[in-house]
Amino acid sequence: MKSDAGGTRPGPAARTLARMEGLFSRAFGGENNPFHHLGALTIFFFYVALVTGIYLFIFYRTSLEGAWESVEYLTREQWYAGGIMRSLHRYASDAAVITLGIHLVRELVRGRMKGPRWFSWITGMPLVWIVIVFGISGYWMVWDQLAQYVAVSTAQLVDWLPIFTDPMSRNFISNEAVSSRLFTLIAFIHLVGLPIVLVLGIWFHLLRIRYPRINPPRKLMLGSMAGLLALSVVFPVFSHPPADLDRVPVSLDIDWFYLAIFPLQAVTSEGVVWALGTGGTILLAILPWLPPRKREAVAEVHLPDCTGCGFCAEDCPYGAIDMVARTDGRNFELEAKVNADLCVSCGICTGSCPSSSPFRQREPLTTGIELPQFPIDRLRREIDQERGRADNSILLLGCDHGPTVDALASDDIHTLSLPCVGMTPPASIDYAMRATGYAGVVIAGCEGCDCHHRLGERWTQERIERIRQPALRKRVPRERLLSVWLKVGQEKRLASQVEAFRNTLEESRKDDGDKNPQGADAREVVQ
Amino acid sequence: MSRPIRIIGQTATWLGLAALVAALAQGPAFSPVADGHGELRLSMAHLAERLVPCRPLTEEERLALPPTRRVTEICERGRSPTVIELRLDGELLVRETVTAAGWHNDGRAYLVTTFAVPAGEHRLRMSLRDTPRDEGFDMEKEFTLRLESGDAALLEVGDGDVRLKAPDRH
Numbered sequence: 001m002k003s004d005a006g007g008t009r010p011g012p013a014a015r016t017l018a019r020m021e022g023l024f025s026r027a028f029g030g031e032n033n034p035f036h037h038l039g040a041l042t043i044f045f046f047y048v049a050l051v052t053g054i055y056l057f058i059f060y061r062t063s064l065e066g067a068w069e070s071v072e073y074l075t076r077e078q079w080y081a082g083g084i085m086r087s088l089h090r091y092a093s094d095a096a097v098i099t100l101g102i103h104l105v106r107e108l109v110r111g112r113m114k115g116p117r118w119f120s121w122i123t124g125m126p127l128v129w130i131v132i133v134f135g136i137s138g139y140w141m142v143w144d145q146l147a148q149y150v151a152v153s154t155a156q157l158v159d160w161l162p163i164f165t166d167p168m169s170r171n172f173i174s175n176e177a178v179s180s181r182l183f184t185l186i187a188f189i190h191l192v193g194l195p196i197v198l199v200l201g202i203w204f205h206l207l208r209i210r211y212p213r214i215n216p217p218r219k220l221m222l223g224s225m226a227g228l229l230a231l232s233v234v235f236p237v238f239s240h241p242p243a244d245l246d247r248v249p250v251s252l253d254i255d256w257f258y259l260a261i262f263p264l265q266a267v268t269s270e271g272v273v274w275a276l277g278t279g280g281t282i283l284l285a286i287l288p289w290l291p292p293r294k295r296e297a298v299a300e301v302h303l304p305d306c307t308g309c310g311f312c313a314e315d316c317p318y319g320a321i322d323m324v325a326r327t328d329g330r331n332f333e334l335e336a337k338v339n340a341d342l343c344v345s346c347g348i349c350t351g352s353c354p355s356s357s358p359f360r361q362r363e364p365l366t367t368g369i370e371l372p373q374f375p376i377d378r379l380r381r382e383i384d385q386e387r388g389r390a391d392n393s394i395l396l397l398g399c400d401h402g403p404t405v406d407a408l409a410s411d412d413i414h415t416l417s418l419p420c421v422g423m424t425p426p427a428s429i430d431y432a433m434r435a436t437g438y439a440g441v442v443i444a445g446c447e448g449c450d451c452h453h454r455l456g457e458r459w460t461q462e463r464i465e466r467i468r469q470p471a472l473r474k475r476v477p478r479e480r481l482l483s484v485w486l487k488v489g490q491e492k493r494l495a496s497q498v499e500a501f502r503n504t505l506e507e508s509r510k511d512d513g514d515k516n517p518q519g520a521d522a523r524e525v526v527q
Numbered sequence: 528m529s530r531p532i533r534i535i536g537q538t539a540t541w542l543g544l545a546a547l548v549a550a551l552a553q554g555p556a557f558s559p560v561a562d563g564h565g566e567l568r569l570s571m572a573h574l575a576e577r578l579v580p581c582r583p584l585t586e587e588e589r590l591a592l593p594p595t596r597r598v599t600e601i602c603e604r605g606r607s608p609t610v611i612e613l614r615l616d617g618e619l620l621v622r623e624t625v626t627a628a629g630w631h632n633d634g635r636a637y638l639v640t641t642f643a644v645p646a647g648e649h650r651l652r653m654s655l656r657d658t659p660r661d662e663g664f665d666m667e668k669e670f671t672l673r674l675e676s677g678d679a680a681l682l683e684v685g686d687g688d689v690r691l692k693a694p695d696r697h
Contacts, residue, residue: 094552165635174681248565252557
């Protein structure tokens with residue numbers, strides 16, 4: 001479905017997902033909904049695994065005999081600390097796979113890998129592999145029967161590739177073939193090599209994102225920790241009997257989050273596992289370009305209206321705007337320059353530009369930076385549609401990715417769906433009330449910490465609360481402004497909130513003697 | 528939503544996460560080998576015969592070489608592929624032709640593979656061809672293999688020796 005600005009609106013899958021996530025918003029509130037912080041939660045679980053892993057390594061012995069014994073000591077004799085740490089280490093790693101998996105599916109369903117976002121999507125692919133290899137290498141360290149099975153199966157997988165002439169499997173063919181050096185090597189890989197690679201991978205993943213959320217809200221950290229800690233106490237992790245390569249394990253309690261590939265390998269073949277792994281990765285990697293579609297026009301800078309203030313560069317969620325030396329000879333130091341490869345066409349920059357004031361008497365209205373498919377002049381014309389008959393009306397500004405506002409349009413509700421509510425210049429709210437004469441303005445955008453364009457809802461709120469420039473003027477009566485943050489599919493809730501707001505406006509108008517909003521044609525001149 | 532219900536919802540979420548982790552972190556159990564079976568491992572690292580035998584250098588050829596590199600014989604690099612056949616109680620387990628490793632096929636022929644074998648006593652016959660001929664075998668060995676459920680036996684084929692290593696309970 002196309003939006004007013006020509007963009008794509010959420011499809012049925014995204015709406016279903018939003019409906020399900022809405023249940024969690026009811027329990028946690030939008031800003032603390034775990035689904036809004038899946039990437040940050042995954043990193044948090046990595047932290048937990050890192051800290052618990054450091055504790056475990058203090059007692060770990062990197063030798064053939066010592067590996068299993070030291071883990072067993074931690075699990076049995078030091079159960080109150082080492083045992084819980086071990087369980088927490090395992091369970092946090094498993095939880096990371098869950099949040100990582102949901103994070104991937106969620107971004108896929110919401111189409112947030114398209115356009116310039118391809119970079120974060122592609123750099124996320126290696127992270128999945130790194131996390132899986134990280135987990136598998138951890139299982140080697142225990143050197144119990146499960147470790148034996150994992151080591152042998154991993155070696156068979158590697159041997160399938162034409163890398164080594166001397167097969168890796170020969171190192172696990174008998175007890176005599178395994179040396180203590182293996183544990184020094186695997187400890188180095190698990191404790192030093194892979195964590196560094198993972199951190200680098202996360203850095204790349206977040207490279208094109210401004211203000212990334214690395215840490216989840218404290219509420220989520222505490223809640224998830226409590227859940228995993230309770231699990232560690234109630235169902236502690238135990239080792240299998242020590243590895244014995246003269247035997248073959250008959251029954252293994254597998255961690256299916258990390259080790260599911262090995263049963264798959266056993267029932268199919270190494271070739272099938274590699275084909276599924278690489279094929280799946282390639283398929284996911286090309287999804288940003290499937291199906292090919294025309295890219296939306298990116299933001300354009302209009303130098304006569306750009307003062308080089310830098311607000312747009314500060315607010316752009318994808319760092320698509322650079323402030324560069326002035327090129328037009330005007331008496332300003334800098335000007336904005338859009339990097340088209342990074343711009344997602346959200347229009348948040350228009351909302352942050354101080355020149356985006358509909359009060360300006362210019363025809364057509366222009367501003368410092370705007371989307372060609374939804375210029376500021378169109379926004380003013382849309383607002384002005386109700387001029388002269390707006391005194392009982394509400395202007396409902398929606399977002400293409402939040403609750404759909406079109407259905408609420410009526411004689412006294414004028415709706416307009418923007419690419420992102422962050423595109424709303426605060427001056428346009430003032431203008432809608434003072435110049436056009438709307439009784440009230442409603443801003444309905446994506447739920448807290450879940451803006452499709454990452455920061456639109458946050459910047460809008462901060463501009464309204466006057467803690468971010470350009471701020472909403474003090475003179476704007478806040479009782480005539482309602483901001484609603486909901487998910488797509490929550491149109492009924494939006495309708496009821498708008499209805500309640502309309503009733504409140506009605507009552508206050510009666511109380512005020514039904515007086516008209518001031519100055520219907522009083523246009524403010526901004527130089 | 529009232530605060531108690533929100534707290535219940537949040538608790539249920541974290542318990543749900545813990546339950547999901549618990550359900551798949553340590554099970555369901557998987558059996559790599561069927562009940563009543565053991566495993567036979569074949570590990571081969573065998574240096575086969577050269578495709579072209581080494582020949583002594585003539586005196587003229589020796590004198591043509593630098594003084595420090597005057598070897599007595601010259602050898603072509605290629606080695607014959609190794610054909611290995613394994614039969615358990617007369618039934619063919621594997622018959623594989625393994626190319627010698629290396630760019631010039633002058634290294635060892637490597638093969639590692641495993642077979643699930645029912646517990647009990649079996650006759651194991653290994654046949655190996657490592658010379659450049661088309662038929663027949665250069666080495667044949669027969670072993671008695673006794674396995675209990677969960678046992679792993681190793682048939683190790685080296686350069687000149689073949690040995691079966693099975694758990695010894697006697």
